[in-house]
Amino acid sequence: xxxxxxxxxxxxxxxxxxxxxxxxxxxxxxxxxxxxxxxxxxxxxxxxxxxxxxxxxxxxxxxxxxxxxxxxxxxxxxxxxxxxxxxxxxxxxxxxxxxxxxxxxxxxxxxxxxxxxxxxxxxxxxxxxxxxxxxxxxxxxxxxxxxxxxxxxxxxxxxxxxxxxxxxxxxxxxxxxxxxxxxxxxxxxxxxxxxxxxxxxxxxxxxxxxxxxxxxxxxxxxxxxxxxxxxxxxxxxxxxxxxxxxxxxxxxxxxxxxxxxxxxxxxxxxxxxxxxxxxxxxxxxxxxxxxxxxxxxxxxxxxxxxxxxxxxxxxxxxxxxxxxxxxxxxxxxxxxxxxxxxxxxxxxxxxxxxxxxxxxxxxxxxxxxxxxxxxxxxxxxxxxxxxxxxxxxxxxxxxxxxxxxxxxxxxxxxxxxxxxxxxxxxxxxxxxxxxxxxxxxxxxxxxxxxxxxxxxxxxxxxx
Numbered sequence: 001x002x003x004x005x006x007x008x009x010x011x012x013x014x015x016x017x018x019x020x021x022x023x024x025x026x027x028x029x030x031x032x033x034x035x036x037x038x039x040x041x042x043x044x045x046x047x048x049x050x051x052x053x054x055x056x057x058x059x060x061x062x063x064x065x066x067x068x069x070x071x072x073x074x075x076x077x078x079x080x081x082x083x084x085x086x087x088x089x090x091x092x093x094x095x096x097x098x099x100x101x102x103x104x105x106x107x108x109x110x111x112x113x114x115x116x117x118x119x120x121x122x123x124x125x126x127x128x129x130x131x132x133x134x135x136x137x138x139x140x141x142x143x144x145x146x147x148x149x150x151x152x153x154x155x156x157x158x159x160x161x162x163x164x165x166x167x168x169x170x171x172x173x174x175x176x177x178x179x180x181x182x183x184x185x186x187x188x189x190x191x192x193x194x195x196x197x198x199x200x201x202x203x204x205x206x207x208x209x210x211x212x213x214x215x216x217x218x219x220x221x222x223x224x225x226x227x228x229x230x231x232x233x234x235x236x237x238x239x240x241x242x243x244x245x246x247x248x249x250x251x252x253x254x255x256x257x258x259x260x261x262x263x264x265x266x267x268x269x270x271x272x273x274x275x276x277x278x279x280x281x282x283x284x285x286x287x288x289x290x291x292x293x294x295x296x297x298x299x300x301x302x303x304x305x306x307x308x309x310x311x312x313x314x315x316x317x318x319x320x321x322x323x324x325x326x327x328x329x330x331x332x333x334x335x336x337x338x339x340x341x342x343x344x345x346x347x348x349x350x351x352x353x354x355x356x357x358x359x360x361x362x363x364x365x366x367x368x369x370x371x372x373x374x375x376x377x378x379x380x381x382x383x384x385x386x387x388x389x390x391x392x393x394x395x396x397x398x399x400x401x402x403x404x405x406x407x408x409x410x411x412x413x414x415x416x417x418x419x420x421x422x423x424x425x426x427x428x429x430x431x432x433x434x435x436x437x438x439x440x441x442x443x444x445x446x447x448x449x450x451x452x453x454x455x456x457x458x459x460x461x462x463x
Contacts, residue, residue, distance in 0.1 A: 001100050001121050003128060005179060006035075007196055010298055011059055011332060012185035014196055016130055019045050020098025020122070026072075027051045027117065027130050028181050029062035031248055031332045033069055036062070040070070047072040048097045049087075053132025053181055054114040055080070055241045057145050057234035058188055058301070060334045063241075065248050077115025078106045083243045089115070098122075105168045107134040109161020110141030110188075112150045116169070118176075128177045129200065134161070135169060136180045138193035140209040144227055145188075145234060154227070158220040170210065174201025185298060187231060187305075228380070228397065233304035237334050240310070246336050255316075255327035257340030261349050264315060264342060271339065272307065275317040276326050277346070279423040283439070285346065285353035287317065292427035295322060297420040300333045305397055306424070310334040316341040317349075356426045357438045359413060361446035373410040377425045378417055378444065386444070389453040396421045399428055411436035418443045 001020040007013070008030060016027040017039060024045045026036055040047055047070040050063050054076075063074045064084065074086040075095070089095065091106035103118040103126075110133045119128040133141035143157035150157060177197055184194045191208070204210050209223060264273065264287070273290035275282055276299065282292045293302050295318075307314075314337060318326045323341045330338060342348055368374060376383055376393045383393040394405045396416065406412060406429060414422040414429075414437065422439040429437045440447060448454065 005196060010300055012183045013059055014179065014181055016179060019043060020100045022046065023048045023097040025049045025051060025097050028053055029066055031060045031062045032328055033062045033066045033248065036066060037069055050074045051117055052076050054111045055238045057238050058186060059332050060237055060240050060245060064244060077104055077113055080113040107164035107168050109143055109157055109164045110134055111146040126173060126176055128179060130179050132181045133188050134164060135178060136182060136189050136192045137195045137198045138207055139189040139191045140223060142189055142227055143223060145230055154224050155220050158223045159216055162216045162219045172200055174199060176200045178203060190226060231305040232308045233310055233333060236310045240334050248331060251331045251336045252327055255338035256323060258343035259315060259340040260343060265351065267315060271313045271315055273317060274314050277319050279419055282423060283356045283358055285355055287349055288354045289431045290317060291431055292423050294420060295326060300329050302424060303330060303335060304333045311337055314338045317346055320345050354430060358441050359438055360441055361450050364440060364447060365450035365452055368413060371411050372413050373407065374413045377414055377422055382417065386454060386456045388447060389455050396425050399425055403432060406434065408434065413438045413440060415440040415443045415447060418445050
């Protein structure tokens with residue numbers, strides 16, 4: 001048996017490709033299926049099953065397109081009720097591929113259909129656990145995403161998750177390798193490690209949620225503490241994964257329609273111009289009212305966090321040659337309504353351009369004018385750990401709901417950790433009519449190296 005983790009960094013998502021004696025299994029595939037189909041052909045193996053650990057909220061799975069292309073059945077655990085043909089596996093059931101077996105472990109809590117898959121190798125040894133969003137490296141799945149569908153509170157779901165972990169996972173052998181669906185950077189948990197797999201024994205020793213002395217009450221309190229509201233697109237992605245979606249090839253064909261500058265000028269009012277160039281290039285000149293979310297960052301999750309509906313009509317301005325990558329990465333989180341892209345990129349635009357001025361950290365250190373205000377757009381946890389004394393925090397994640405916290409009578413100077421998120425925030429504010437907006441090059445990383453006074457959980461620094 002061979003196990004390959006196919007990790008996509010911008011989504012912090014792990015899909016899995018397993019083979020044994022001419023048969024393959026794919027677990028939690030991404031939206032685009034061509035890499036899997038090419039791999040199956042190159043390895044000369046038949047895809048026997050497509051295993052889904054649950055209805056994913058943070059990305060659109062490739063299960064439907066992959067099943068259409070290969071004829072392989074889609075497998076869910078108990079409590080799943082998708083609107084398409086699937087195989088409903090029972091708790092404790094074993095299914096086979098090659099000379100290996102897969103034991104189905106129903107582990108509700110993150111969602112009520114959440115299921116882990118335990119692999120028994122050719123010798124019958126339990127060797128690997130594909131834990132989905134039930135168990136991460138360093139964390140467990142957040143229990144608040146399925147409240148409405150399950151008619152349960154997040155505390156009730158957390159209690160269910162506690163039981164699943166104690167009854168189904170903790171009794172397993174320490175030397176089993178745990179392969180989760182996500183790593184650090186995903187919004188599906190709070191404290192995920194940068195490591196993408198680990199032994200179960202090490203997780204029993206180091207994962208706060210698996211402490212042997214942890215009561216159910218303690219677990220519920222710790223797992224639910226500090227949960228930020230989930231991005232708006234999560235529920236929409238669940239619906240797509242459960243009900244179906246437009247085939248990937250059709251989405252790509254529609255999105256790769258070349259458009260000229262005149263088409264952009266005559267666009268309907270509800271069409272969003274999305275600029276994905278690097279932050280420095282965007283700042284020097286962009287089409288008025290366009291929004292920046294650069295490809296070089298966690299592009300797809302930020303699109304999902306900041307563009308409220310996956311049905312939003314979008315026209316792209318991309319770096320040359322990046323049109324296909326942009327449409328593909330948007331499709332991974334369900335933003336399928338891309339009308340096309342500006343052919344020739346920003347150089348093809350013959351109208352006026354807007355810009356966002358950028359300041360060096362030393363310029364901020366030298367003192368802002370009486371009409372300028374420095375604002376921090378990092379996440380609350382980052383701000384609480386370290387921030388510049390007296391600087392208010394309005395997290396980018398919630399900017400659409402907190403626009404009133406940005407004073408319109410001031411010149412705004414924004415910073416994040418490194419300059420990516422602050423440029424996103426600046427572009428949104430510009431599009432909303434804020435004219436005097438700047439950002440800080442290098443963000444807090446650069447500001448913290450100056451003599452500006454800091455407030456820190458560890459210590460404080462003053463001039």
